[in-house]
Amino acid sequence: MIGAATLQIQGMTRAFGGVKAVSEVDLEVGTREIVGLIGPNGAGKTTLFNLLSGLLRPDRGRMLLQGQDLTHRPPHRITAAGIARTFQNVRVFERMTVLENVMVGRHCRTRAGLGSALLKLPFERREEGRIVRQALDYLDLVGLAARSHEPAGNLPFGLLRLLEIARALAAEPQILLLDEPAAGLNTAETEQLAKLIGSLRQRGMSIILVDHDMRLVMELSDRVAVLDQGRKIADGTPREVQNDPRVIVAYLGETAATPEA
């Protein structure tokens, strides 16, 4: 672990009916650390993300961001506290422009209320100008600035993933949750994504990365945690995890033949 633990997840548990989608998961993420989260389909990776981002409520367990308990907060307050995410099946606002999508991401860092919005007070105007500039900066970072005024729905899939990352970054997260960011990307796009993720770490961000592209996960991650049937079965450096017999049985052993699994 690099630095002190920024995010601590303790005993996270969530069941759907009788099925424990996530069961007693502990996980710590340090500052500037990239933690890979892998596991076969249905292992509970996305459910864990939904718990961490507040979209689902845990049955049991806690999560602390720099000592602050965020466990039962609603999603927008978790984002404001410093955890932002992307979605496995990209969820951008398709009928808004690329720029507006990222501007929505600035929401929790800006303040203008109903009164100043209705009256377009000078404060609101200035803030609005700042939101545009900052949103453009984030688009620049992911390489989408040139398309900022197009409707987001016009972008090809690979760029939608980048747009979603830019929207998440606009919330200035300390922890970024990336849910299969490389799915559906070609090799060149994946390489670009890897560079982007590396540069985010440089900016001081911690990242939890879920992906089925094993090379990407192993290359980028400082640490890899493995989920199987809702439980964490291994947690260590990429090398340790790759050689862990439980992982090989639960995950690599059975599905290594199909790299996409």
Next chain:
Amino acid sequence: MRRDYLWLGLLLAAAAAGPRLITNEYYLTVLIVIGINLILVLGLNLVLGYAGQISLGHAGFFGLGAYLSMILTSGQTPLEDWLRAFAWMPEFLVLAGAALHRFTAGHMVIAAALAALFTGAVALAVGIPTLKLKGHYLAMATLGLGIIIQIVFKEEAPLTGGPSGMGVSYLKVWDLEIAPNSTAYYYLVWIVVLAATLLSIHLVHSRLGRALRSIHEDEMAASASGVPVMRYKVMVFTLSAVYASVAGSLYAHYLTHVNPSPFGFLFSTKLVVMVVAGGMGSIWGSILGTALLTVLPQLLTFMRDYETITFAAVLILVLMFAPRGLAGLLEAGVRRLREARP
């Protein structure tokens, strides 16, 4: 945004020129009614067109504004009489009601503001539980609310005049009496329309407006992006109820009489049709849709009994052939013209 200001300027010019261009007092009536409907539809458009939340109870908020203005400015003392009718009502509350009425009867603009405040409070109280519902459930809840409000108008006869309603005084803006059906009343209504349009333009071009649109598109993504979804739904619902209440106050002083019948479910649906026909999430579309659908029944007076059918037909045709409404049709038309010209 700059284009919106341009359109607003044009609307202002048209509204200012309106009374000079018309020759017949009847047209003045139509323009006043269009104005009142516009205030309602501009508010509903924020909820339905921008935030994507259905409200089938807006006529109820419209009615609350109208009835509260009537009660607060009445030449009689309905509020005092009604309070006194409750055996358990402490005397000081009756006196407070009487004092309030004495004050607002002389300050009708303040009466309208209080009506808007109260209507907003009702919307807030109702919005917090109901806006948790989605789709059909929200439609049913708001529909029920509208019906309940109308029942109160019918049944609380000492306060509301019951099914036959009550007379409303002429509007006095401070010491200036504005007779209904006068050019002055027209200007008053349209000043409010222009103000409501300006506020709507500002709102939709703010971080709140963007947040509302993001809620419309994908609530989960919006909340994960930091948008307090519930709070904004309730906020915009309340704001639109305030718009509706102001329209109701103008309506009451304009008709100089209120009764329950205009504030029913049918009118709520007509408002929804106006928003949809104009183009959801387009301020200028709403304005166009409202103007056309207010005038259309007047043009089709020969089939007056079938007015409701025309609304239904308009809704079906729009949904089938122009899902983005008149605004969408015009946009597509302009684009085609531009492309045709090399």
